[in-house]
Amino acid sequence: MKKDIIKAFENLIDHPFTIIQMSDREKFHTGLLQYALKEYPQLYKLIFDIDGEFKSELEFKSIDLYIYESSTNKKKPYVLVESKFKTGLHFSKTKNGEVKQIQKYADKYKGASKGYLISLFPESENLKINDHEFIKEYKNISFTGNILTVLESILEGDSKEEYLLLDLWVSYLKELKIIIDFIKQQQLESLNLNIYNNNKDFEYYSDKLKLSGLFENYRLNLINEEINEAIKQEKKVICFKKKNYEYFSRIDNTRGNALLHYEKKFKNPPHEDFISYGIQWQTDKIKFYIRSKNKKVNKIRDEYLSKFGKMLQDKVFPNGIDLKLNPNGKFKSISIHEHSMFDDLTEIPNKIIELLNCLEDIKTSINKNI
Secondary structure: OHHHHHHHHHHHHOOHHHHOOOOOOHHHHHHHHHHHHHHOOOHHHHHHOOOOOEEEEEEEOOEEEEEEEOOOOOOOEEEEEEEOOOOOOOEEEEOOEEEEHHHHHHHHOOOOOEEEEEEOOOOOOOOEOOOOOOOOEOEEEEHHHHHHHHHHHHHOOOOOHHHHHHHHHHHHHHHHHHHHHHHHHHOOOOOOOOEOOEOOHHHHHHHHOOOHHHHHHHHHHHHHHHHHHHHHOOOOOOOOOOOOOOOEEEEEEEOOEEEEEEEEEOOOOOOOOEEEEEEEEEOOEEEEEEEEOOOOOOHHHHHHHHHHHHHHHHHHOOOOOOOEEOOOOOEEEEEEEEOOOOOOOOOHHHHHHHHHHHHHHOHHHHOOOO
16 A cells, blocks of 8 residues: 555656646646546536536636636636645635635626536535525535546547547546545544655655645644534633634645644734734644734844743643744744654644643733733
């Protein structure tokens, strides 16, 4: 099993799409889907369950794949397709505040009949749509599931030279499916394969394919779901009230690295520049941070980070790494623990809950001058 995964990684690294540095490009895979729809129109029915004659355009009016009836001249939207190959759904800023990306598109195209999200992993965000006559929820389908299955069946026995590109795509998705299935099977257990005396082999190969951020994102979603479930069932005593934003959680991606953070606003900021504080986990580092209004060096902030970072580390990660203040900016942090997202993560949800509990215990101290 493990050697099969290594072989899949090696095949992907040697694949033409990787060699020409296109394999991790979201637009590239969406473009291949559009090309397949053009060459095999029956795919509109097989993938999106729509009858009739259709055309599609790539990145048309902010929509990744915009499907419309070919009989109309106005390109009235019929299916809105959001494609996510390396990242998950994000929130968009509007005049009414932050809304889900897919909600923003549904609001813009009230006449669309269906919405689809194509991804590699099941999307954890709620895909329901509000106040739309036709689209009540985006349907989530997979590149290595639904689409791969349909492509394999339709290309079987087809040897026309112009379709060799799609055969290459199928070969790429088949190898990627082996890895995706393994990650989903492992859940929060270690992904490292320990082959060739290398206990970081999974991370090494993921970096080679530039897909580490995607795999991290999936595992962070699992952690966030477990934490939210524990809070919901009151297994832990924690003041985590998402509705009134006392705390809020967010999974994001910066510079190709996934991150998870839990943030709380200062009620009575001990310094006029302080906005919020919280816990973040990114690039193997779990950090305590303070967010400020500006980037200026602030000795008071450094004192707060050092004092409360040490307090959190002593309670949750004793005998851990040397505390280290990270670079200045509006966001500044201190690293309190180091743990790879590819290692065993089964205890991490409880550790993060402990950290959040500690923040609640010391919130009075944090909200006053040292």
